[in-house]
Each structure stands twice: as structure tokens, then as C-alpha cells.
Amino acid sequence: MVVRNERxxxxxxxxxxxxxxxIFAQVEVxxxxxxxxxxxxxxxxxxxxxxxxxxxxxxxCYVALGAVGLPVFAEMKAGFSVxxxxxxxxxxxxxxxxxxxxxxxxxxSFTLKMGMIANTVGMIVTLxxxxxxxxxxxxxxxxxxxxxxxxxxxxxxxxxxxLASWIGITVRRRLVQANMLQLxxxxxx
Amino acid sequence: MMDNVIIGQYIPGSxxxxxxxxxxxxxxxxxxxxxxxxxxxxxxxxFLGIFTIGTVLFSRVPLPFILKGLKPILWIILFTMILHxxxxxxxxxxxxxxxxAIHEGGVVQGVFIALRLLFLILLTSLLTLTTTPIxxxxxxxxxxxxxxxxxxxxxxxxxxxxxxLRFIPTLLQETEKIMxxxxxxxxEFSSGPIKERVKAFVPLLVxxxxxxxxxxxxxxxxxxxxxYRGGEGRTKLRLLKWKGIDTFALIMVGVLIIVLFLLRx
Numbered sequence: 003m004v005v006r007n008e009r010x011x012x013x014x015x016x017x018x019x020x021x022x023x024x025i026f027a028q029v030e031v032x033x034x035x036x037x038x039x040x041x042x043x044x045x046x047x048x049x050x051x052x053x054x055x056x057x058x059x060x061x062x063c064y065v066a067l068g069a070v071g072l073p074v075f076a077e078m079k080a081g082f083s084v085x086x087x088x089x090x091x092x093x094x095x096x097x098x099x100x101x102x103x104x105x106x107x108x109x110x111s112f113t114l115k116m117g118m119i120a121n122t123v124g125m126i127v128t129l130x131x132x133x134x135x136x137x138x139x140x141x142x143x144x145x146x147x148x149x150x151x152x153x154x155x156x157x158x159x160x161x162x163x164x165l166a167s168w169i170g171i172t173v174r175r176r177l178v179q180a181n182m183l184q185l186x187x188x189x190x191x
Numbered sequence: 192m193m194d195n196v197i198i199g200q201y202i203p204g205s206x207x208x209x210x211x212x213x214x215x216x217x218x219x220x221x222x223x224x225x226x227x228x229x230x231x232x233x234x235x236x237x238f239l240g241i242f243t244i245g246t247v248l249f250s251r252v253p254l255p256f257i258l259k260g261l262k263p264i265l266w267i268i269l270f271t272m273i274l275h276x277x278x279x280x281x282x283x284x285x286x287x288x289x290x291x292a293i294h295e296g297g298v299v300q301g302v303f304i305a306l307r308l309l310f311l312i313l314l315t316s317l318l319t320l321t322t323t324p325i326x327x328x329x330x331x332x333x334x335x336x337x338x339x340x341x342x343x344x345x346x347x348x349x350x351x352x353x354x355x356l357r358f359i360p361t362l363l364q365e366t367e368k369i370m371x372x373x374x375x376x377x378x379e380f381s382s383g384p385i386k387e388r389v390k391a392f393v394p395l396l397v398x399x400x401x402x403x404x405x406x407x408x409x410x411x412x413x414x415x416x417x418x419y420r421g422g423e424g425r426t427k428l429r430l431l432k433w434k435g436i437d438t439f440a441l442i443m444v445g446v447l448i449i450v451l452f453l454l455r456x
Contacts, residue, residue, distance in 0.1 A: 010419070011411040013347055017354035018403040021362050024355070051400065063351045070327035071200045071319030072356065080200060082315035083260060086224045088267050088308070139311075140271045141304050146278065165389060169396060176397045177404065 012056055019048045019060035020067060024074035041076050042128065042159075045096045046103060046121045046166025050112070051174050054104025061097045068093065091135025095128040102127055112174060117167030125159040200260075200319045207436055208250040209321045213330030215437035219444050220318045226448050227311050235454040236306050242447055243310045252320050260316040261309070268305045275301035325429070328352050333431055346422025354410070362403065369398050 026040030049057035064074065065085070073080045075093060084090055103124035110116045129152045137147035203209075208216075230239045247257060281296025319327070332349040339345050370380065378391045 014407040014410050017351040020355040021358045025363050070324045072324050081319040083312045173400050
């Protein structure tokens with residue numbers, strides 16, 4: 003596979019991941035008690051498969067798509083009203099989450115163990131960003147905001163982090179096997 | 192979902208707000224999101240309310256569409272109001288339950304936050320209700336253009352959004368196709384032990400991602416074959432036009448800022 007314009011190829015790939023995130027956001031994995039929305043799963047997958055830089059770029063694209071009014075957020079929501087509303091922080095948080103999750107993986111190794119650590123840190127980043135905006139928009143105190151916006155989601159978040167790292171690392175390995183993904187780390191490995 | 196994805200939340204219309212330049216609308220909404228936090232007493236909230244509701248009426252978007260946008264936020268507004276009602280302990284006691292009491296400050300605070308949220312949602316949803324996604328994308332690209340100087344790839348950014356938009360329906364179809372193909376091979380997505388169900392998603396996701404990678408490859412090749420080499424020197428099919436009404440709208444927002452500063456205590 004001769005790669006001529008890596009930049010254009012990655013740019014299109016990021017758009018694809020933004021599109022995939024939009025689709026995932028509408029899907030719920032039917033589990034008892036805690037249905038897993040695909041949105042956060044897709045964020046973890048984008049970071050795990052594309053890495054820090056491109057994962058974050060694809061999330062910026064996803065947020066921008068929602069901002070212009072396309073129903074790409076969970077439950078077909080969209081628009082500035084969601085982004086600047088009380089729960090918008092979680093969505094803005096995806097960008098930072100992808101950046102940090104991917105960064106940890108790139109600095110260590112793309113293994114299941116590191117994937118779980120990186121995705122758990124990513125989950126904490128999403129929850130923190132979400133809680134900060136929740137506090138600002140709704141004028142909560144820190145303890146109120148944390149009780150409403152972070153604590154109830156920690157257990158679910160851990161499950162999602164596990165799933166994202168497990169599926170992400172598996173998919174990544176298959177992609178490398180299929181010669182679809184050629185990044186420095188894989189050539190070395 | 193497919194129809195929705197293409198047109199977004201846009202409601203066709205011919206009001207002045209519909210015909211405004213998307214750049215003016217974007218600037219106005221961004222400023223509004225910041226200044227909505229300036230209001231802090233009854234007078235400033237009343238003024239903000241008149242401005243917001245006036246704008247909504249002026250857009251002539253049918254009321255059901257506006258209410259639809261408010262519905263998901265209703266519970267959050269109610270919840271926040273109740274929380275502030277009990278948590279804010281300022282001013283004289285209005286109601287005393289023994290174990291807790293409602294203070295006047297709590298009522299005021301609760302109503303103010305609810306109003307702020309309501310106004311915020313009303314005006315920001317108006318942007319996407321009166322502007323097509325393509326217009327907003329063009330507007331954002333044009334507003335971000337000065338960032339080209341600091342090497343921010345504005346053109347590429349707008350291109351990425353168009354590509355995603357184009358591929359959402361395609362990838363959605365692809366997902367459905369793969370799901371059916373794997374079901375035919377005996378995969379279970381909705382029943383069985385949790386571990387098996389989660390495992391069933393791997394053979395769904397791998398082909399989906401491989402297909403996305405292949406499509407990216409094909410598209411990159413096709414674009415290069417047609418001579419694509421970035422935004423430099425590209426011309427546009429749709430040109431944005433700044434009109435008198437756009438300047439007027441921004442002046443109105445300026446007036447709103449000044450009045451809010453004068454009214455706030």
C-alpha cells in the first residue's frame with residue numbers, strides 16, 4: 003500500500019470516525035440495569051484506534067457537526083442549545099478525553115492493560131468536564147454538582163472504559179493484521 | 192434518521208431571521224451565551240426575556256418546534272429549581288418544615304436559574320431552527336478564516352464536516368448490513384449472557400472500521416486524481432452576503448449588552 007498523501011487520508015479518516023461516533027450515539031447496547039450508550043464508547047474507540055492527535059481531531063469534528071444542528075448527539079439532540087446547556091460539558095469533554103486517552107496509549111503501549119488505564123483516566127476527564135459545566139450553568143456548589151453529575155456515572159463509566167479498551171484494542175489488532183493501520187508503534191511491534 | 196441528518200433541525204421559512212447572514216447569527220448567539228449570565232435581578236431578567244421572546248416570535252418558527260426543543264431540558268430546569276429552593280439559605284424564611292425551610296433567596300435564585308436556562312435554550316435553538324447546516328458550516332468557515340494566519344486549517348475543518356455529513360447515511364447502512372450478515376451467521380445482539388452479547392459486537396465493529404478505512408483510502412485517491420490540493424485558491428458555489436439587517440442585528444445585541452450592564456445590580 004503506497005501512501006501518497008497521508009494528511010488527506012488521515013483527515014478523511016477522522017471525518018469517518020466522527021460519522022461513526024454520530025451513529026454510535028444513537029445506539030444503546032442493551033444491558034440490564036445500565037444500558038451503555040455508544041457515544042462514550044465511540045470516543046474511547048476513536049482514541050484507542052486513531053491515537054491522541056487524530057482521535058481528538060475527529061471529536062472536534064463530531065462536536066462541530068452537532069453544533070451546526072445535525073442530530074448527532076445522544077437521543078438525536080443537536081445544536082448550540084445542547085453544547086451550552088447544562089450537559090454540554092460532557093460533549094466538550096470528549097475532545098480532551100480523546101487527546102488524553104490517546105496520549106497515554108501512545109506514550110506506553112497499545113495493550114489491553116494500558117488501554118484500560120488510559121480509558122479510565124479518559125472517563126474521569128469526561129466526568130470532570132461535564133461536572134464543571136453543570137456547576138457553572140446551573141449555579142450548583144461543587145459538592146452538589148459532583149453528586150448529580152459525576153458520582154452516579156462512575157460505575158457505568160468503569161464498565162464503559164473496560165469495553166472501550168477491550169473492543170478498541172481488539173479492533174486495532176485486527177486492523178493491523180489486515181494491513182489497514184500502519185502507525186509507527188505497530189511497525190516496531 | 193437519514194432525513195434528519197441531512198437537513199438537521201432546519202425549519203424552512205422566509206422571516207428576516209431566516210434570511211440573515213449565518214455569520215451575523217453565529218456572532219449574535221455567541222455573544223448572547225455570554226451575556227445571559229449578566230442578568231441578576233428582576234428588571235434585567237425581564238428585559239432579557241422581552242428580547243429573547245421577541246426574537247423567537249420574530250422568526251415565525253411554528254411554536255410546536257420550539258416547544259420540542261425545550262422538552263428534554265424541562266426536567267433539568269425543574270430539578271435545578273427545586274435544588275436551589277431548598278439549598279439556598281438567604282433572606283427571610285417563607286415556609287418552615289422543621290427539618291428544612293424555604294427561604295426567599297432560594298425562591299428568587301431558583302426562578303432566576305430556570306429563566307436563564309429557558310432563555311439560553313430558546314435563543315440557541317433558534318440558530319439551528321432558522322439556518323441550514325451547510326449555511327452554518329460556511330459561516331463558521333468564514334468567521335474562522337483569520338485563524339489561517341496562525342496555521343489553523345480552516346478549510347480542511349469545513350471539508351471534514353462535509354465528509355462526515357456525507358458518510359453518516361452510508362456508514363449507517365453499512366452497520367445495518369453487517370448486523371444482518373452477522374445475525375445470519377448466528378450472532379446474538381439482544382439476548383444471551385452479557386459477556387456473549389458484548390463479544391458479538393466485535394465481529395460487528397471490525398468490518399465496520401475496516402470498511403471505514405477502505406472508504407477513506409478510496410476517497411483520498413479519488414480526490415487526488417481530481418487534483419485536490421487543499422483550500423488554496425478554491426472558489427465557492429455559495430457566497431455569503433452581509434446585508435444591512437445583519438449590521439442592525441449586531442447593533443441590537445450591543446444595545447442589549449449596554450442595557451443589561453445598566454440594569455444589573
